[in-house]
Amino acid sequence: MSTNKINPKKGEALYLQIKDVLINRIQNGAWKPNTLIPTEQELIKEFNVSRTTIRQAISILVQNGLLEKKQGRGTIVKSQRLVGNLGKLRGFAEEVVERGQTPHSKLLRAEFKEDLYHEMDMLGVKEGEAILLVERIRFADEIPIALERTCWPKEVGELLIECDLNQARYYEVLEQYNYYLKSANERITAINATINEADSLGIRPGEALLEMTRLSFGVNDHPIEYTKTKYRSDKYHYNIELER
Incomplete structure (x- = not known):
């Protein structure tokens, strides 16, 4: 109504x-x-x-x-848990807006790196070519929900670095430059918060987190995003739709 x-x-x-x-x-x-x-x-x-x-x-x-x-x-x-759907490729901001809340971020760092060998390998980047590393705290309204660590190939990173990364919604920015995500592989594991992670998220050290690792591909099937996001398990959960 x-x-x-x-x-x-x-x-x-x-x-x-x-x-x-x-x-x-x-x-x-x-x-x-x-x-x-x-x-x-x-x-x-x-x-x-x-x-x-x-x-x-x-x-x-x-x-x-x-x-x-x-x-x-x-x-x-009641403070609502955010719900991720394993069948849909969406960004954090889209999930927050869908819940009727306001997303925003706190930028921790953004820099081009040449020594992130695992991330470079995942993105199919040659040795010696820099990738953009962005680390942010993600909020729903004023509540810290997740720690996000995202890596991008240089050509994409050069577009993102010009944005206000405290506000930018990555997927919307990319679509403005005709970069469209086609698919992604995700892995979800349970971990415990370190002292620094707990401090950033306003929880106690050792509390449970959901760690989501995502490798996203563009329409040409080339890797375009490698992200590791650590969610507070008391504020976020996943829905899985199964059919038989």
């Missing part, structure tokens, strides 16, 4: 209409994660409905993991 209005004459039950309004407020950021929503009495007054109707709407959002009741405090907006 795109507005904050409900229609008593509409065929849909009032509690379902209110549920949609509340979801919209969460998704568009009007209600921030880890903050209290208005009280039942305030919502009753706003929507001019019964307490039972408000409780039905809130109950659905609690069951769906969008809200959480806190004893002695009230009802808060």
Whole structure:
């Protein structure tokens, strides 16, 4: 529902209409994660409905993991996990936007390197030819979600280095220059956060991380991106769709 209005004459039950309004407020950021929503009495007054109707709407959002009741405090907006889909080639920013959150990055370093031999081999780059290394912390709203380490061939890196890498969405930038990703190979492993990684992500050392390694290919089947991203496991998980 795109507005904050409900229609008593509409065929849909009032509690379902209110549920949609509340979801919209969460998704568009009007209600921030880890903050209290208005009280039942305030919502009753706003929507001019019964307490039972408000409780039905809130109950659905609690069951769906969008809200959480806190004893002695009230009802808060839960911080949502990002969901990656193993069947789709998408960037972090696209996943965040899809969840109704705002992506941004903190650039740690960006430089051309000639001694990253494993990464050069993965990208099919000859010895002695520099590749661009970019390291960033990735955020959803203001919450640090992942540490990202990305390597690019020189011709692509020269385009990216001219961008504001605190804001740039790699795949969108590449498409502006007619670089299109066709496919990718990914590997996911479980690791534990080092002291430095934990400090960057705001977690305790030793906490579980999901490490995703991705090698992406362009339409000519040549490697174009080699990325290693370490996600907080409490804020990110993957969905896998299986068919038989």
